[in-house]
Amino acid sequence: MQVHADVPEPRLREVLNEFTGEIYQKPPLRSSVKREPRKRTIYRLDVNEINGRQVLFTCACQAGTYMRKICSDIGEVLGCGAHMRELRRTRAGPFKEENGLVTLHQLSAAQSDFESGNEAPLRSLIQPMEVAVSTIPQIIIRDSAVDAICHGAELALPGIVKLDSAIERKMPIALFSLKGEAVALGRALMTTREMLDQEKGVAVKTERVLMERGTYPSLWKH
Numbered sequence: 001m002q003v004h005a006d007v008p009e010p011r012l013r014e015v016l017n018e019f020t021g022e023i024y025q026k027p028p029l030r031s032s033v034k035r036e037p038r039k040r041t042i043y044r045l046d047v048n049e050i051n052g053r054q055v056l057f058t059c060a061c062q063a064g065t066y067m068r069k070i071c072s073d074i075g076e077v078l079g080c081g082a083h084m085r086e087l088r089r090t091r092a093g094p095f096k097e098e099n100g101l102v103t104l105h106q107l108s109a110a111q112s113d114f115e116s117g118n119e120a121p122l123r124s125l126i127q128p129m130e131v132a133v134s135t136i137p138q139i140i141i142r143d144s145a146v147d148a149i150c151h152g153a154e155l156a157l158p159g160i161v162k163l164d165s166a167i168e169r170k171m172p173i174a175l176f177s178l179k180g181e182a183v184a185l186g187r188a189l190m191t192t193r194e195m196l197d198q199e200k201g202v203a204v205k206t207e208r209v210l211m212e213r214g215t216y217p218s219l220w221k222h
Helices: 009-018 067-078 104-115 120-125 143-150 192-197
Strands: 021-025 038-051 054-061 138-141 160-163 172-176 182-188 202-209
Touching: 009 038, 009 054, 009 067, 021 067, 054 067, 104 120, 138 143, 143 182, 143 202, 160 192, 172 202
Parallel strands: 138 172
Antiparallel strands: 021 038, 038 054, 138 160, 172 182, 182 202
């Protein structure tokens, strides 16, 4: 972050500390979403280094947070203005800089090798989609329910084999097969306790199918 005037370091740290927790943020003019105030959570904001008017800090935040807007808002609170000078994303969900991120140059080189008949570099870079949904609460479903889910059906209680212990209503859910394959994403219509206590009913509303239809045999009637 580039601060537009000389500010005492204690004051800088004090203001940055005020931006942790739940904040209101209005997306900047150059954004792909509607410009209206919305709440976002800043889990952690640590100052790494202050060099004159430049402030290097690390931020752990909720998805959809605009870092350049945070810098601008900090400048307003300081009364002198500020802007984002440089941004480096070190983590996105389960993907971390040290084990899940690659550069476009690496990807381009791997693609060239693939076109030449060597698929090993590309395979080493591309991870299965199951990794991307690994942080979402999970429900393991029966093989007999998979194809129905792939056709957009809702998940009924008899189709559940195993589930996470802290599921709440309206919570996003990842549906997995017994083999650990991602089947679909959905929204919980019951809590974990309700799913365990009841014998009938719809547990999850399917919102996005991930597995191709026909991967598992159809055991349901039209």
